[in-house]
Amino acid sequence: MATLELRNVNKSYGKGLPDTLKNIELEINDGEFLILVGPSGCGKSTLMNCIAGLESISGGSILVDEADISGMSPKDRDIAMVFQSYALYPTMSVRDNIAFGLKIRKMNAAAIDEEVARVAKLLQIEHLLKRKPGQLSGGQQQRVAMGRALARRPKIYLFDEPLSNLDAKLRVEMRTEMKLMHQRLKTTTVYVTHDQIEAMTLGDKVAVMKDGIIQQFGTPKQIYNDPANRFVASFIGSPPMNFIPVRVKRQADCLQAVLESGQSRCELPLALSDAGLEDRELILGIRPEQIVLASNELTHLPTLRAEVQVVEPTGPDTLVFVNINNTKVCCRLAPDSAPDSGQNLTLQFDSSKVLLFDANTGERLRALRVPQECVA
Template sequence: MAFLHISGLRKRYGALEILKGIDIELDKGGFLVLVGPSGCGKSTLLNTIAGLETITEGDIKVDERSIAELHPSKRDIAMVFQSYALYPNMTVAGNIAFGMEMRGVPADERKLAIDKVAKVLQIGHLLDRKPSQLSGGQRQRVAMGRALVRDPKLFLFDEPLSNLDAKLRVDMRTEIKRLHQTTGKTIVYVTHDQIEAMTLATKIAVMKEGIVQQFGTPAEIYNNPANMFVADFMGSPAMNLLSGRITREPNGLAVALERAGGEAIRLPVAAAMSSLAPYENREVVFGIRPEALTDPEGADRHAQFLCENDCLIDVVEPAGSDTFAVTKLGGREVVARLRADARIRAGEMARLAFNLDKAVFFDPQTQARIA
């Protein structure tokens, strides 16, 4: 049985429906990330789990027990907010211990719990300081400590890193990952940052307009997107989505892509032929990740279907460990990820390798995955 089970969940404000039938299951010890653009309903979903929002229909179960009608204080859930929500007049130790003190936990037990959490989060040297004396990352650790010390069944994180600068966000992401690995706690985490989602999650729910577009592991979401929204939203740089036409060639079906500086290129689609057969002589959307479009020397030698073509390079962007090149195919700008030392120049033709094992196809009308 799933540890967290959300079934048929709907949330309405009058005639406005925010959540439109959410179904999610998460095993004990899992790390679920709710990801999507602003306004997609992810924070509302988190608040319904916490009990901060009532639900209109459906049910939420934790450890096989329905919590949908329980007061937030009875749900055995701890929440870490975006704003940290620390008491400014209390020390770090006081903030961490406040909830235990309110529940009447004896002072010696509180001290042991504070010391244990402080060791896990490496904030032992901060216990006597006030929140105003802490950096953003230190405040976030204290907020996590206040939640962790309760030893709840479920942790909820509401965009906890959005107020931090880029480097600190990366550092804190590592800390949260380490915390999950160390404690084995079940976590539900909200973010609009798909990099956070990919690096932290055991399961991801990609949301749009109150609907879960796809639910799966990070690898499933990244490599097998269910539709064009998921393909475009997950990944940095995003997946290249190009207009193409399925054509019949002597060796089987191919996808034809218009090319700047030359005739259309035709890429064989043998791996997806059965799914694409109904689309012969029809338009499709061809999707390929930047890392599956690279210089021939950097291509995956284990790929079954590699195809090389010359492309006119518009822009070259060195990025340290990689070089990104921009060309035009199918009427769209296309990003290729090359080796750092790839010899390539803007304004010149360059040989690029297409790893067609990684190619996906979508219906341009429904935007659903077809192969």
């Protein structure tokens, strides 16, 4: 396949208008699966269109295998794209849709037949080759659109929210199929989605975007466990991270965040140096699975009593909502330990996983030479 590098890419639609893309820097290796994820309007589809050549960039450069393709027309970039709408030719059969790009490239008939058969077998659509797109389900149309892209054997594949038109069950099934296909083919792929579950499950690398800016670029694990700012922390994760307003106080050489629920109160040790944080209002971030029921095995963790407001069983686990510091907080508990609404629980917090954010800017506050006893 190919490497892909974006160097300081900018996109503007005219003077006086804000830049749609701002100083985009990305690099993916041969065979990697890159996810561009973010809310609607963040610029991810525009960035994909720029890579494909469907839109020109206003500054910077796009390189494939270290060659600058920024000024090339789409047909010369050796890139295949699968659109959200699939963009199949309604009057052509499935076979002819897959073969269309090969005929344009003047491949001989025997080679076309061989390539169509290969792709149809790979996607398990051999029995659909004589049908028209109107006779296919959404999932089948999606496979045909993928097949048309795969048949070209380009250097890079681009997918623009290809699963968004499918129902929930089929979307999960096709997500698995796409992951298996990528593992088999090792194709260099860029995939646009607003679905953070797709981002976490499909990508080797993830770029989280907001307002035309890449907020963070890394592996799914890095972005989930070590988010750069509050936006990334809130966007990645389901259910999302809890954000609790706290005031920081000092106890000996340690900083602590005060948590209160009703008449109960606890001091949560923080992995931060002073850095002017004492008596400052901050936002504490903690994921639902990092708040657990108190147990004899976790006596070192701080505890807080809280009344259950809402219980939401999901099957494999149960989401329990309590009120802490006048904020609704979600806890993810095992279904066999699920309480009833109105019941009081003793909760424990894994302070080693707690994150802190600036209340005004949303930027992450990180550890600086913290005494070991403060986070033990």
